[in-house]
Amino acid sequence: MSKGLTKRSDDYSAWYNELVKKADLAENSDVRGCMVIKPYGFAIWEKMQAEIDRMFKATGHSNAYFPLFIPKSYLSREADHVEGFAKECAVVTHYRLKNAEDGSGVVVDPNAKLEEELIVRPTSETVIWSTYKRWIQSYRDLPILLNQWANVVRWEMRTRIFLRTAEFLWQEGHTAHATKEEAVAETVQMMNVYADFAENYMAVPVVKGTKTESERFAGAVDTYCIEALMQDGKALQAGTSHFLGQNFAKAFDVKYLSKENKEELVWGTSWGVSTRLMGALIMAHSDDNGLVLPPKLAPIQVVIVPIYKGDEQFAAVSAEANKIKAALEAAGVSVKYDNRDTYKPGFKFADWELKGVPVRLALGARDLENGTVEMARRDVEDRKAAKKVVQLTDVVAEVQATLEDMQNSIYQKALSFREQKTTKVDTYEEFKQVLDEQGGFVLAYWDGTPETEEKIKEETKATIRCIPLDAEAEDGKCIYSGEPSKHRVVFARAY
RNA sequence: CGGGGUAUAGCGCAGUCCGGUUAGCGUACCUGCUUUGGGAGCAGGGGGUCGUAGGUUCGAAUCCUACUACCCCGACCA
Numbered sequence: 001m002s003k004g005l006t007k008r009s010d011d012y013s014a015w016y017n018e019l020v021k022k023a024d025l026a027e028n029s030d031v032r033g034c035m036v037i038k039p040y041g042f043a044i045w046e047k048m049q050a051e052i053d054r055m056f057k058a059t060g061h062s063n064a065y066f067p068l069f070i071p072k073s074y075l076s077r078e079a080d081h082v083e084g085f086a087k088e089c090a091v092v093t094h095y096r097l098k099n100a101e102d103g104s105g106v107v108v109d110p111n112a113k114l115e116e117e118l119i120v121r122p123t124s125e126t127v128i129w130s131t132y133k134r135w136i137q138s139y140r141d142l143p144i145l146l147n148q149w150a151n152v153v154r155w156e157m158r159t160r161i162f163l164r165t166a167e168f169l170w171q172e173g174h175t176a177h178a179t180k181e182e183a184v185a186e187t188v189q190m191m192n193v194y195a196d197f198a199e200n201y202m203a204v205p206v207v208k209g210t211k212t213e214s215e216r217f218a219g220a221v222d223t224y225c226i227e228a229l230m231q232d233g234k235a236l237q238a239g240t241s242h243f244l245g246q247n248f249a250k251a252f253d254v255k256y257l258s259k260e261n262k263e264e265l266v267w268g269t270s271w272g273v274s275t276r277l278m279g280a281l282i283m284a285h286s287d288d289n290g291l292v293l294p295p296k297l298a299p300i301q302v303v304i305v306p307i308y309k310g311d312e313q314f315a316a317v318s319a320e321a322n323k324i325k326a327a328l329e330a331a332g333v334s335v336k337y338d339n340r341d342t343y344k345p346g347f348k349f350a351d352w353e354l355k356g357v358p359v360r361l362a363l364g365a366r367d368l369e370n371g372t373v374e375m376a377r378r379d380v381e382d383r384k385a386a387k388k389v390v391q392l393t394d395v396v397a398e399v400q401a402t403l404e405d406m407q408n409s410i411y412q413k414a415l416s417f418r419e420q421k422t423t424k425v426d427t428y429e430e431f432k433q434v435l436d437e438q439g440g441f442v443l444a445y446w447d448g449t450p451e452t453e454e455k456i457k458e459e460t461k462a463t464i465r466c467i468p469l470d471a472e473a474e475d476g477k478c479i480y481s482g483e484p485s486k487h488r489v490v491f492a493r494a495y
Numbered sequence: 496c497g498g499g500g501u502a503u504a505g506c507g508c509a510g511u512c513c514g515g516u517u518a519g520c521g522u523a524c525c526u527g528c529u530u531u532g533g534g535a536g537c538a539g540g541g542g543g544u545c546g547u548a549g550g551u552u553c554g555a556a557u558c559c560u561a562c563u564a565c566c567c568c569g570a571c572c573a
Contacts, residue, residue, distance in 0.1 A: 032564090032565080084573060085573075154573085157572065164572075220573085306531095307532050344530080344531050344533090345532065346535080347535085349533050349534080364531095364532055
């Protein structure tokens with residue numbers, strides 16, 4: 001643990017990378033583009049998983065598991081899908097190694113070539129729909145509402161820990177329905193589940209919307225998404241939910257007999273969020289002292305740091321600290337008593353701040369005399385202002401109230417940041433100026449053509465993040481072409 | 496795939512131009528003592544095929560050649 005974190009204002013990107021490593025969340029592995037998620041980082045992911053999983057089950061979904069490998073031919077069954085993923089697929093060509101003749105180690109055994117190569121899944125639509133074909137004959141077999149927690153591989157050119165890694169963890173929901181209406185409703189429902197999770201657990205406000213044709217998922221008819229704004233003014237796609245129409249049903253010949261004894265193609269959806277959410281969580285709230293975690297997702301909600309001179313004081317402080325710990329745990333709060341004798345209090349303060357523990361209680365001889373404890377909340381960056389002395393008798397109530405208030409106030413802070421960084425513009429000049437000077441979401445009219453979208457992207461590096469669902473219908477002119485436009489879309493530079 | 500760069504202790508780096516005792520610094524690690532209300536101090540200690548393979552030389556981290564890996568910029572990125 002070394003001192004000091006690069007300040008966000010000096011180099012946001014360096015700040016992020018250092019924070020991820022110093023807070024013990026994850027590190028780069030020996031395999032290019034792949035990360036090792038460390039216990040503390042994984043504990044946060046597990047908290048996220050648990051909540052999302054609960055939400056899926058509450059909306060009628062079940063978990064299942066499909067294979068890591070996909071026969072190469074499956075991928076090409078859906079034309080847009082293969083087009084979108086072909087360039088970033090890892091391919092398994094052989095199934096055996098042998099000792100090298102020169103003794104230099106093992107080499108691929110050329111005699112063990114696979115008849116058909118296997119793709120390491122970049123996403124599982126194809127294996128799953130080839131399975132659904134066997135499972136679905138009648139309208140009585142529908143709907144199928146499944147989710148799987150899995151790892152996927154996308155061989156990205158440039159990777160960034162949590163935000164874009166070659167291998168990542170995610171969940172992918174895959175549902176099959178008898179009607180279009182039902183499938184669309186499912187797609188929208190899952191987008192809303194994601195938005196609910198982002199806002200009420202991660203404390204990250206999001207914009208809900210649909211993707212333009214060029215940003216749409218490969219093989220989807222429509223892609224719904226939630227878009228979040230990071231502290232450096234760049235957008236991050238936090239989750240997507242796709243209405244697949246009958247595209248995969250056609251590709252894999254998945255049909256059912258309706259009540260009227262008519263053969264119909266099945267309608268599909270797929271939706272996912274990944275370990276990228278960890279990146280969103282880190283970048284949305286953290287400060288120059290380290291990570292700031294919303295209480296609902298913090299693996300440790302309260303840390304107690306003892307301050308003492310000599311064994312006698314240590315014993316007395318520990319006795320009181322353990323009482324506080326027990327009382328808080330009885331109230332459903334997760335607590336760590338940091339009784340390491342090998343580090344000094346100042347080190348521990350800095351260390352737990354770096355790790356984003358929401359509330360810290362410091363307990364020393366002085367407190368024992370006064371019947372008090374010093375409480376510090378992590379969401380206040382100024383270290384003095386974050387502290388408050390509370391009576392021991394009130395500690396459980398104070399902590400609970402503070403945790404609740406923090407969850408709220410972190411969200412409000414992120415929300416007002418986003419509002420402040422959301423700008424309506426009406427000219428291309430203004431558009432470019434806002435992007436360069438303050439970034440954020442820029443609301444502007446667009447003529448609806450991929451050509452204009454592409455030109456704007458080339459010239460400004462800004463993309464259309466989404467066509468917001470709550471956009472008011474108002475007539476305007478496209479900032480680029482001047483053609484008529486019915487409503488504003490959200491532009492931003494993005495991760 | 497194009498352009499640029501790097502490779503020396505767990506991590507971060509100096510030394511390389513101009514070859515020459517035992518390869519050094521910060522941090523981390525280990526031991527001891529003193530410390531403990533904001534990242535402790537002192538003393539001692541362990542840790543290196545100097546990316547790999549050749550070559551030049553009495554002598555190579557340093558010069559030459561080839562290779563490999565990684566990083567940055569570009570292209571690419573549901």
